[in-house]
Amino acid sequence: xxxxxxxxxxxVVDLSGGVAGPSCAMMLxxxxxxVIKVETPHAGGDWSRILGRTYGDHSAFxxxxxxxxxxxxxxxxxxxxxxxxxxxxQDADVFIEGFRPGTIQRYGFGYEDVAKRNPGIIYxxxxxxxQTGPLAGRPAMDPVLxxxxxxxxxxxxxxxxxxHRIAISLIDMFTGLLGFQAIATSxxxxxxxxxxxxxxxxxxxxxxxxxxxxxxxxxxYLERGAATRTSMPNxxxxxxxxxxxxxxxxPTDWPPFCDVIERPDLLDDPRFSTHAARGANLDELYGVVRxxxxxxxxxxxxxxxxxxxxxxxxVNSYEEFLREQQVxxxxxxxxxxxxxxxxxxxxxxxxxxxxxxxGTRRAHAPTLGQDTRDVLxxxxxxxxxxxxxxxxxxxxx
Numbered sequence: 001x002x003x004x005x006x007x008x009x010x011x012v013v014d015l016s017g018g019v020a021g022p023s024c025a026m027m028l029x030x031x032x033x034x035v036i037k038v039e040t041p042h043a044g045g046d047w048s049r050i051l052g053r054t055y056g057d058h059s060a061f062x063x064x065x066x067x068x069x070x071x072x073x074x075x076x077x078x079x080x081x082x083x084x085x086x087x088x089x090q091d092a093d094v095f096i097e098g099f100r101p102g103t104i105q106r107y108g109f110g111y112e113d114v115a116k117r118n119p120g121i122i123y124x125x126x127x128x129x130x131q132t133g134p135l136a137g138r139p140a141m142d143p144v145l146x147x148x149x150x151x152x153x154x155x156x157x158x159x160x161x162x163x164h165r166i167a168i169s170l171i172d173m174f175t176g177l178l179g180f181q182a183i184a185t186s187x188x189x190x191x192x193x194x195x196x197x198x199x200x201x202x203x204x205x206x207x208x209x210x211x212x213x214x215x216x217x218x219x220x221y222l223e224r225g226a227a228t229r230t231s232m233p234n235x236x237x238x239x240x241x242x243x244x245x246x247x248x249x250x251p252t253d254w255p256p257f258c259d260v261i262e263r264p265d266l267l268d269d270p271r272f273s274t275h276a277a278r279g280a281n282l283d284e285l286y287g288v289v290r291x292x293x294x295x296x297x298x299x300x301x302x303x304x305x306x307x308x309x310x311x312x313x314x315v316n317s318y319e320e321f322l323r324e325q326q327v328x329x330x331x332x333x334x335x336x337x338x339x340x341x342x343x344x345x346x347x348x349x350x351x352x353x354x355x356x357x358x359g360t361r362r363a364h365a366p367t368l369g370q371d372t373r374d375v376l377x378x379x380x381x382x383x384x385x386x387x388x389x390x391x392x393x394x395x396x397x
Contacts, residue, residue: 004353005032010187013038013088014069015109016098017046019142019169020205021126022065023176025096028183029068030350030362036088036375037066037366041073041396045368056340057367061169063338063345066365067356072376073369073396076107080394087379089114089121094183098126101136111200120196122186124179130204140205142169149209154216175208232278233257233285236315237293243315244298246305251275256308260301261292322346331355336363372397 002008010033014025022037029035039045048061058066072088075081089095095114097104104110104125111123125131128140129148143165146152151171152163182201190196210217232248248257254275258266266272266288271281278285293301298314305312316324327333334356335344347363349355356363372395376386389395 002032007184007187008032010034010093011091012036012094012096013085013092014096015104016096016126018048018098019061019065019172020175020179020208021096021098021124022046022048022062023173024124024126024179024183026065026067026069027176027180027350028094030353031184033094035069036371037069037071038076038085038088039071039073039368041075041369041393045071045073049368055338055342058338058340058365063341063365064347067347068362068364069366070371070375071366071369072372074372075394078394080389080392082108084376084379084381084389084395085109086117088375089118092118092121093187094122094124096124096126096179096183100139101125101127101131115198115200119198120190121198122183122190123198123200124183125200125202126175126179127202127204129206131202142171142205145171145205145209148206149213150217150220151209151213154213154220171205171209171212174212175203175205178208178211179203233282233289237290239293239298239301240296242298244293244301244305245313245315247311253310254278256310257305260304260308260310261289261296263289263292334358334363338365339367369396 007028010028012025012028012033012035014022014035014037016022016025017039025035025037037046044050045057046062046065048065049057049059051059051061053059074084076085089109095109097109099107105113111125114121114123127136128145129135129138140148143152146165147163149171152165155164155166156162157164179201182203186199186201190198232251232253234247236243236245246257248254255267258264270277272278272285272288302312302314321327322333332349333346334349335358336347336356337358338345344358347356353362372390373386376389376395377383381389386395386397390397
């Protein structure tokens with residue numbers, strides 16, 4: 001077993017779409033598994049391929065979600081299409097599906113059906129609200145679950161006090177990692193078994209979002225929504241030429257903070273002289289310090305905060321982040337060529353694995369049905385049979 005390819009020799013059949021399921025399967029591919037992504041040949045395949053700006057068969061979502069996989073396009077509404085999937089599943093180690101609850105059963109590939117033919121299968125179902133309950137059948141995406149769980153309510157704008165969703169797919173991505181760890185640990189246990197025993201695993205965006213939010217959820221529940229406000233003036237401050245984030249934890253940070261902004265008088269102001277007083281008068285404190293920040297440049301403030309060991313950084317755009325010297329020095333980003341994309345794509349490297357390199361399978365996001373013919377040949381179909389199924393629109397490649 002190789003640290004860089006822990007799941008080499010493992011076969012994964014991935015029927016999921018969107019972000020959470022595909023990102024889970026993508027991590028398995030990055031660790032050496034042969035992940036076969038199964039998509040419909042109609043309507044653009046996985047719907048993540050058409051989210052936002054598209055580049056041929058890809059969007060930013062699908063580039064990440066398909067990285068390192070092989071892609072086949074099969075119409076599972078046909079009997080021939082179902083037979084192809086059965087051939088793929090027969091010797092698979094992992095089966096991943098992300099349909100609404102009940103849908104995969106109607107196709108005939110529920111856990112009980114698959115386990116009859118492949119008892120050792122690790123079967124993973126990912127859904128929005130879970131497989132049971134009054135909301136199980138509802139469609140759901142990351143923003144909906146952010147609202148449902150309480151994240152949107154928590155993320156109120158400082159200036160408008162209006163709830164806002166967080167603009168990244170944080171629940172999707174975190175749920176994908178939860179799925180990866182559940183499957184990975186299952187494969188670890190299964191390797192010691194003389195007779196491979198499979199299992200059914202399920203996760204939902206609801207569960208992933210709850211785990212992602214657990215600390216704030218506990219705090220808000222115990223404090224009945226009146227979370228204790230920090231007595232430090234933390235947050236994003238407008239400067240003369242930008243914005244600066246300042247984060248302080250300890251009361252001992254207060255004197256150097258006052259030194260940085262050249263307001264030593266605040267140390268003796270009874271409204272702010274103690275930890276408790278600053279907490280009780282936090283809005284007044286912000287009213288005093290924010291105008292000071294606006295008179296100073298971001299660089300001037302950042303240098304002084306850093307010299308006094310107070311955590312801070314200017315507010316970057318993603319493009320500015322990618323240009324940071326620290327990013328280049330640590331090598332956390334690889335720049336990859338991808339089909340249909342007119343320029344190199346920045347892709348974070350995965351901890352514990354070698355950097356991604358253009359031209360390798362790990363670093364390639366396949367187009368819709370790109371590997372259909374190769375995969376079908378590997379599973380016993382002749383060239384004539386494959387071309388007939390292409391002609392009949394059972395598969396696409």
